[in-house]
Amino acid sequence: MADRIVRAISTDGMVQAAAICSRGLTERARQIHKTLPVATAALGRTLAAASMMGNALKSDGASLTLQFKGGGPLGTVLAVSDNEGNVRGYVTNPHVDLPLRPDGKLDVGAAVGHEGTLTVIKDLHMKEPYVGTIDLLGGEIAEDVAGYFVESEQIPTACALGVLVDRDQSVKAAGGYLIQLMPGAGEDVITKVEGGIMAAGPVSALLDKNDDPEQLLRVLNNLKENAQRYAGAEPLVLDISVKREGERACLRFADNGQGVPEDQLPHLFQQFWRGDQARRSQGGEGSGLGLYIVKYVVEAHGGTVTAENDGGLAFTISLPLRTESEEKEDNGHEQDIDR
Numbered sequence: 163m164a165d166r167i168v169r170a171i172s173t174d175g176m177v178q179a180a181a182i183c184s185r186g187l188t189e190r191a192r193q194i195h196k197t198l199p200v201a202t203a204a205l206g207r208t209l210a211a212a213s214m215m216g217n218a219l220k221s222d223g224a225s226l227t228l229q230f231k232g233g234g235p236l237g238t239v240l241a242v243s244d245n246e247g248n249v250r251g252y253v254t255n256p257h258v259d260l261p262l263r264p265d266g267k268l269d270v271g272a273a274v275g276h277e278g279t280l281t282v283i284k285d286l287h288m289k290e291p292y293v294g295t296i297d298l299l300g301g302e303i304a305e306d307v308a309g310y311f312v313e314s315e316q317i318p319t320a321c322a323l324g325v326l327v328d329r330d331q332s333v334k335a336a337g338g339y340l341i342q343l344m345p346g347a348g349e350d351v352i353t354k355v356e357g358g359i360m361a362a363g364p365v366s367a368l369l370d371k372n373d374d375p376e377q378l379l380r381v382l383n384n385l386k387e388n389a390q391r392y393a394g395a396e397p398l399v400l401d402i403s404v405k406r407e408g409e410r411a412c413l414r415f416a417d418n419g420q421g422v423p424e425d426q427l428p429h430l431f432q433q434f435w436r437g438d439q440a441r442r443s444q445g446g447e448g449s450g451l452g453l454y455i456v457k458y459v460v461e462a463h464g465g466t467v468t469a470e471n472d473g474g475l476a477f478t479i480s481l482p483l484r485t486e487s488e489e490k491e492d493n494g495h496e497q498d499i500d501r
Contacts, residue, residue: 167217167247170379176347177355180214181339187213187249188325189333197256199327200273201236205253206325207270207303208241210338212251215307216243219284227283232275232301235260239274239303268327274301282310304338311342318343320355324365338365377459384452385415385477393419393474409483416476422469430469431457 165186171178188206191197197205208228216226222245230239237254263269276298284292294314299305304323311319323338341355382402389400399418404411422430429435433454453469456477460467465481 167214168379169217176344176351177341178344179339179341180218181337182210182214182247183337184210184213185333185336188336191251192331192333195252195256197253198259199331200260200268200270201253201256201258202327202331202333203268203325204230204236204239204270204274204303205241205251205256206333206336207323207338208239209249209251210323210336211303211307211321211340212241212243213247213249214338214340215282216245216249217247219245219286221245221286223287225285227281227285228307229281229283230274230278230298230301230303230306231281232278232298234273234275234278234301236273236275270303271301274298274303276301280306280310282314307340318347318352320359322359322365377462381456381459381479382415384456388452389417389419389475392422393417395419395474406483407480411481411483413479413481414476415479416472417474419474421471421473421475424471427469427471431467 165182165184167180167182169178169180184206187209188202191205191209192202195201195205208230212226212228215228216224219226224245225242227242228240231237235255235258239251239253241249241251243249258273260269260273278298278301279295280298281293281295286292294310296306296310296313299309304321307323308319308321311317311321320341321338324336325333326335328334341359343352343355386400389398395418401416401418402414404413406412431453433451435454457467460479460481463481465479467477467479469475469477
Protein backbone atom coordinates (compact mmCIF):
# COMPACT_ATOMS: atom_id res chain seq x y z
CA MET A 163 0.00 0.00 0.00
CA ALA A 164 1.39 3.38 -1.00
CA ASP A 165 2.06 6.02 1.64
CA ARG A 166 -0.84 8.36 2.19
CA ILE A 167 -2.45 10.86 4.57
CA VAL A 168 -6.17 10.74 5.37
CA ARG A 169 -7.95 13.65 7.07
CA ALA A 170 -11.41 13.63 8.69
CA ILE A 171 -13.69 15.87 10.72
CA SER A 172 -16.79 14.99 12.73
CA THR A 173 -20.19 16.11 11.49
CA ASP A 174 -20.52 18.64 14.32
CA GLY A 175 -17.00 19.96 13.78
CA MET A 176 -15.91 19.15 17.34
CA VAL A 177 -13.23 16.58 16.43
CA GLN A 178 -10.73 16.57 13.59
CA ALA A 179 -8.23 13.86 12.80
CA ALA A 180 -5.39 12.93 10.49
CA ALA A 181 -3.84 9.51 9.91
CA ILE A 182 -0.74 8.58 7.94
CA CYS A 183 0.77 5.42 6.50
CA SER A 184 4.48 6.08 6.04
CA ARG A 185 6.19 2.71 5.66
CA GLY A 186 7.75 3.56 2.29
CA LEU A 187 8.95 6.95 3.49
CA THR A 188 10.48 5.51 6.66
CA GLU A 189 12.16 2.63 4.84
CA ARG A 190 13.66 5.05 2.30
CA ALA A 191 15.00 7.22 5.13
CA ARG A 192 16.50 4.11 6.76
CA GLN A 193 18.29 3.21 3.54
CA ILE A 194 19.61 6.74 2.93
CA HIS A 195 20.86 7.31 6.48
CA LYS A 196 21.72 3.65 7.20
CA THR A 197 19.95 3.86 10.54
CA LEU A 198 19.91 1.12 13.16
CA PRO A 199 16.50 0.15 14.60
CA VAL A 200 16.18 2.69 17.42
CA ALA A 201 17.24 5.52 15.11
CA THR A 202 14.84 4.24 12.45
CA ALA A 203 12.01 4.37 14.98
CA ALA A 204 12.84 7.88 16.22
CA LEU A 205 13.30 9.31 12.72
CA GLY A 206 10.25 7.49 11.36
CA ARG A 207 8.00 8.85 14.09
CA THR A 208 9.31 12.37 13.55
CA LEU A 209 8.83 12.20 9.78
CA ALA A 210 5.24 10.98 10.20
CA ALA A 211 4.36 13.72 12.70
CA ALA A 212 5.93 16.45 10.57
CA SER A 213 4.13 15.23 7.46
CA MET A 214 0.70 15.33 9.12
CA MET A 215 1.36 18.73 10.69
CA GLY A 216 2.76 20.19 7.48
CA ASN A 217 -0.16 18.88 5.46
CA ALA A 218 -2.48 20.89 7.73
CA LEU A 219 -0.89 24.20 6.66
CA LYS A 220 -3.14 26.08 4.28
CA SER A 221 -0.66 28.43 2.58
CA ASP A 222 1.01 27.30 -0.63
CA GLY A 223 4.75 27.09 -0.14
CA ALA A 224 4.45 27.00 3.66
CA SER A 225 6.68 24.65 5.62
CA LEU A 226 6.91 23.10 9.06
CA THR A 227 9.99 21.95 10.96
CA LEU A 228 10.15 19.61 13.96
CA GLN A 229 13.43 19.61 15.88
CA PHE A 230 14.08 17.31 18.85
CA LYS A 231 17.12 18.01 21.01
CA GLY A 232 16.88 15.75 24.02
CA GLY A 233 20.50 15.31 25.00
CA GLY A 234 20.44 11.60 24.16
CA PRO A 235 22.93 9.61 22.05
CA LEU A 236 20.95 10.16 18.81
CA GLY A 237 21.68 13.90 18.94
CA THR A 238 19.29 16.09 16.97
CA VAL A 239 16.31 14.50 15.23
CA LEU A 240 14.85 16.84 12.61
CA ALA A 241 12.16 16.75 9.93
CA VAL A 242 10.88 19.41 7.51
CA SER A 243 7.55 19.16 5.65
CA ASP A 244 5.85 21.30 3.03
CA ASN A 245 2.11 22.00 3.01
CA GLU A 246 1.44 18.87 0.94
CA GLY A 247 3.06 16.58 3.47
CA ASN A 248 6.27 15.98 1.50
CA VAL A 249 8.90 15.52 4.18
CA ARG A 250 12.62 14.98 4.67
CA GLY A 251 14.74 14.64 7.79
CA TYR A 252 17.82 13.32 9.50
CA VAL A 253 19.21 12.09 12.79
CA THR A 254 22.71 13.19 13.87
CA ASN A 255 23.91 9.76 15.01
CA PRO A 256 22.06 7.11 12.97
CA HIS A 257 24.20 4.19 14.18
CA VAL A 258 23.19 4.36 17.84
CA ASP A 259 22.24 0.95 19.22
CA LEU A 260 20.65 0.62 22.66
CA PRO A 261 19.35 -2.38 24.62
CA LEU A 262 15.61 -3.01 24.42
CA ARG A 263 13.42 -1.80 27.24
CA PRO A 264 12.37 -4.38 29.85
CA ASP A 265 9.07 -4.81 27.97
CA GLY A 266 10.94 -5.70 24.76
CA LYS A 267 10.30 -2.40 22.98
CA LEU A 268 12.84 -0.13 21.31
CA ASP A 269 13.98 2.52 23.80
CA VAL A 270 13.31 5.66 21.73
CA GLY A 271 12.97 7.84 24.83
CA ALA A 272 16.48 6.98 26.04
CA ALA A 273 17.92 7.39 22.53
CA VAL A 274 16.38 10.85 22.02
CA GLY A 275 16.91 11.88 25.65
CA HIS A 276 14.61 13.14 28.36
CA GLU A 277 16.23 16.51 29.09
CA GLY A 278 15.81 18.90 26.22
CA THR A 279 13.35 20.62 23.93
CA LEU A 280 11.02 20.20 21.00
CA THR A 281 11.01 23.19 18.66
CA VAL A 282 8.29 23.68 16.04
CA ILE A 283 8.87 26.22 13.27
CA LYS A 284 6.05 27.25 10.95
CA ASP A 285 7.11 29.32 7.95
CA LEU A 286 3.92 30.81 6.51
CA HIS A 287 5.75 33.37 4.31
CA MET A 288 4.98 36.20 6.69
CA LYS A 289 7.52 38.63 8.13
CA GLU A 290 8.79 36.16 10.70
CA PRO A 291 8.20 32.43 11.06
CA TYR A 292 6.28 31.17 14.08
CA VAL A 293 8.59 29.40 16.55
CA GLY A 294 7.30 27.41 19.52
CA THR A 295 9.48 25.52 21.99
CA ILE A 296 8.50 23.21 24.84
CA ASP A 297 10.41 21.02 27.26
CA LEU A 298 10.34 17.35 26.27
CA LEU A 299 7.88 15.19 28.17
CA GLY A 300 9.84 11.98 27.63
CA GLY A 301 11.50 11.93 24.22
CA GLU A 302 9.13 9.32 22.79
CA ILE A 303 8.09 11.81 20.05
CA ALA A 304 4.30 11.28 20.06
CA GLU A 305 3.64 12.47 23.60
CA ASP A 306 5.93 15.44 22.98
CA VAL A 307 4.02 16.43 19.83
CA ALA A 308 0.74 16.22 21.77
CA GLY A 309 2.31 18.29 24.53
CA TYR A 310 3.34 20.96 22.04
CA PHE A 311 -0.24 21.36 20.78
CA VAL A 312 -1.60 21.61 24.33
CA GLU A 313 1.04 24.05 25.60
CA SER A 314 1.73 26.23 22.56
CA GLU A 315 -1.54 26.16 20.60
CA GLN A 316 -4.02 25.27 23.38
CA ILE A 317 -5.48 22.43 21.30
CA PRO A 318 -6.25 19.22 23.27
CA THR A 319 -4.56 16.54 21.19
CA ALA A 320 -4.02 12.80 21.14
CA CYS A 321 -1.06 11.57 19.10
CA ALA A 322 0.12 8.04 18.35
CA LEU A 323 3.15 7.21 16.22
CA GLY A 324 4.71 3.84 15.51
CA VAL A 325 7.43 2.16 13.50
CA LEU A 326 7.55 -1.62 13.34
CA VAL A 327 11.06 -2.85 12.51
CA ASP A 328 11.36 -6.31 10.96
CA ARG A 329 14.00 -8.92 11.81
CA ASP A 330 16.23 -7.80 8.94
CA GLN A 331 16.02 -4.18 10.25
CA SER A 332 13.80 -3.08 7.36
CA VAL A 333 10.59 -1.18 8.10
CA LYS A 334 7.58 -3.49 8.26
CA ALA A 335 4.99 -0.81 9.10
CA ALA A 336 5.00 2.86 10.04
CA GLY A 337 2.50 5.64 10.57
CA GLY A 338 0.32 7.30 13.16
CA TYR A 339 -2.53 9.65 13.85
CA LEU A 340 -3.43 13.02 15.35
CA ILE A 341 -6.85 13.56 16.94
CA GLN A 342 -7.75 17.07 18.08
CA LEU A 343 -10.69 18.58 19.93
CA MET A 344 -12.06 21.87 18.72
CA PRO A 345 -13.37 24.66 21.01
CA GLY A 346 -16.74 23.76 22.48
CA ALA A 347 -16.21 19.99 22.61
CA GLY A 348 -18.11 18.65 25.61
CA GLU A 349 -17.14 16.11 28.24
CA ASP A 350 -19.12 13.39 26.42
CA VAL A 351 -17.06 13.95 23.27
CA ILE A 352 -13.82 13.79 25.25
CA THR A 353 -14.90 10.55 26.93
CA LYS A 354 -15.79 8.89 23.62
CA VAL A 355 -12.54 9.96 21.96
CA GLU A 356 -10.46 8.71 24.88
CA GLY A 357 -12.36 5.41 24.88
CA GLY A 358 -11.69 4.94 21.18
CA ILE A 359 -8.00 5.65 21.65
CA MET A 360 -7.69 3.13 24.49
CA ALA A 361 -9.53 0.46 22.51
CA ALA A 362 -7.48 0.95 19.36
CA GLY A 363 -4.25 -0.25 20.94
CA PRO A 364 -0.70 0.31 19.60
CA VAL A 365 -0.69 2.11 16.27
CA SER A 366 2.10 0.02 14.74
CA ALA A 367 0.08 -3.15 15.41
CA LEU A 368 -2.92 -1.61 13.64
CA LEU A 369 -0.76 -0.70 10.66
CA ASP A 370 0.79 -4.14 10.55
CA LYS A 371 -2.66 -5.70 10.27
CA ASN A 372 -3.70 -3.37 7.44
CA ASP A 373 -1.83 -0.20 6.48
CA ASP A 374 -4.73 1.53 4.72
CA PRO A 375 -6.52 3.92 7.12
CA GLU A 376 -9.04 4.88 4.44
CA GLN A 377 -10.69 1.44 4.52
CA LEU A 378 -11.79 1.71 8.15
CA LEU A 379 -13.04 5.25 7.54
CA ARG A 380 -15.06 3.82 4.64
CA VAL A 381 -16.73 1.36 7.01
CA LEU A 382 -17.94 4.17 9.27
CA ASN A 383 -19.03 6.26 6.30
CA ASN A 384 -21.08 3.38 4.84
CA LEU A 385 -22.80 2.79 8.18
CA LYS A 386 -23.57 6.51 8.46
CA GLU A 387 -25.02 6.64 4.94
CA ASN A 388 -27.09 3.52 5.60
CA ALA A 389 -28.63 5.19 8.66
CA GLN A 390 -29.27 8.46 6.82
CA ARG A 391 -30.96 6.64 3.97
CA TYR A 392 -33.05 4.04 5.80
CA ALA A 393 -33.49 4.89 9.50
CA GLY A 394 -36.58 7.00 8.94
CA ALA A 395 -35.93 9.08 12.08
CA GLU A 396 -36.27 12.85 12.36
CA PRO A 397 -34.01 14.05 13.78
CA LEU A 398 -31.56 11.22 13.18
CA VAL A 399 -29.35 10.45 16.19
CA LEU A 400 -26.27 8.25 15.85
CA ASP A 401 -24.60 6.72 18.90
CA ILE A 402 -21.03 5.48 18.35
CA SER A 403 -19.00 3.89 21.13
CA VAL A 404 -15.79 1.88 21.35
CA LYS A 405 -14.60 -0.37 24.14
CA ARG A 406 -11.98 -3.03 24.68
CA GLU A 407 -13.05 -6.59 25.44
CA GLY A 408 -10.02 -8.73 26.19
CA GLU A 409 -7.86 -8.77 23.07
CA ARG A 410 -10.54 -7.27 20.82
CA ALA A 411 -11.79 -3.75 20.12
CA CYS A 412 -15.59 -3.53 19.86
CA LEU A 413 -17.28 -0.64 18.06
CA ARG A 414 -21.03 -0.15 18.33
CA PHE A 415 -22.84 2.01 15.77
CA ALA A 416 -26.55 2.55 16.50
CA ASP A 417 -29.31 4.82 15.20
CA ASN A 418 -32.67 5.85 16.63
CA GLY A 419 -34.64 4.72 13.58
CA GLN A 420 -37.31 2.11 12.99
CA GLY A 421 -34.99 -0.87 12.69
CA VAL A 422 -35.69 -3.69 10.23
CA PRO A 423 -37.96 -6.75 10.39
CA GLU A 424 -36.28 -9.57 12.29
CA ASP A 425 -36.45 -11.92 9.31
CA GLN A 426 -34.41 -9.43 7.24
CA LEU A 427 -31.49 -9.09 9.70
CA PRO A 428 -29.61 -12.18 8.35
CA HIS A 429 -29.69 -10.70 4.83
CA LEU A 430 -28.40 -7.18 5.53
CA PHE A 431 -24.80 -7.95 4.52
CA GLN A 432 -25.64 -9.90 1.35
CA GLN A 433 -24.39 -8.42 -1.90
CA PHE A 434 -27.09 -6.56 -3.89
CA TRP A 435 -29.77 -7.40 -1.31
CA ARG A 436 -32.40 -4.69 -0.68
CA GLY A 437 -35.36 -5.12 1.64
CA ASP A 438 -38.71 -3.38 1.70
CA GLN A 439 -37.27 -0.63 3.89
CA ALA A 440 -34.75 0.30 1.20
CA ARG A 441 -37.52 0.65 -1.38
CA ARG A 442 -39.42 2.98 0.95
CA SER A 443 -36.47 5.26 1.66
CA GLN A 444 -36.69 8.85 0.62
CA GLY A 445 -33.30 8.57 -1.04
CA GLY A 446 -34.56 6.01 -3.55
CA GLU A 447 -33.25 2.48 -3.91
CA GLY A 448 -29.76 1.77 -2.64
CA SER A 449 -27.20 -0.26 -4.54
CA GLY A 450 -27.24 -3.16 -2.09
CA LEU A 451 -23.46 -2.84 -1.72
CA GLY A 452 -22.93 -0.53 1.29
CA LEU A 453 -23.27 -3.08 4.09
CA TYR A 454 -21.71 -5.82 1.95
CA ILE A 455 -18.58 -3.64 1.71
CA VAL A 456 -18.66 -3.06 5.48
CA LYS A 457 -18.60 -6.82 6.08
CA TYR A 458 -15.88 -7.36 3.47
CA VAL A 459 -13.54 -4.73 4.95
CA VAL A 460 -14.11 -5.79 8.56
CA GLU A 461 -13.44 -9.45 7.77
CA ALA A 462 -10.32 -8.47 5.81
CA HIS A 463 -9.07 -7.00 9.10
CA GLY A 464 -9.79 -10.27 10.90
CA GLY A 465 -12.99 -8.95 12.47
CA THR A 466 -16.70 -9.66 12.60
CA VAL A 467 -19.81 -7.49 12.19
CA THR A 468 -23.33 -8.20 13.39
CA ALA A 469 -26.66 -6.32 13.30
CA GLU A 470 -29.58 -6.25 15.74
CA ASN A 471 -32.67 -4.22 16.55
CA ASP A 472 -32.06 -2.29 19.75
CA GLY A 473 -34.27 0.78 19.80
CA GLY A 474 -33.15 1.39 16.23
CA LEU A 475 -30.71 -0.60 14.11
CA ALA A 476 -27.40 -1.33 15.84
CA PHE A 477 -24.19 -2.72 14.32
CA THR A 478 -21.37 -4.23 16.40
CA ILE A 479 -17.90 -4.54 14.90
CA SER A 480 -15.28 -6.63 16.69
CA LEU A 481 -11.64 -6.36 15.63
CA PRO A 482 -8.65 -8.26 17.04
CA LEU A 483 -5.87 -6.46 18.86
CA ARG A 484 -2.31 -7.72 18.68
CA THR A 485 -0.98 -9.02 22.00
CA GLU A 486 2.48 -8.20 23.31
CA SER A 487 3.46 -11.87 23.09
CA GLU A 488 2.89 -11.95 19.33
CA GLU A 489 5.86 -9.75 18.49
CA LYS A 490 8.32 -7.26 19.84
CA GLU A 491 7.19 -4.05 18.30
CA ASP A 492 8.02 -0.39 18.55
CA ASN A 493 4.99 1.51 19.79
CA GLY A 494 4.48 5.28 19.80
CA HIS A 495 3.15 6.59 23.10
CA GLU A 496 -0.51 7.49 23.00
CA GLN A 497 -1.22 10.79 24.67
CA ASP A 498 -4.61 11.06 26.41
CA ILE A 499 -6.68 14.13 25.64
CA ASP A 500 -5.55 16.81 28.08
CA ARG A 501 -8.61 18.28 29.82
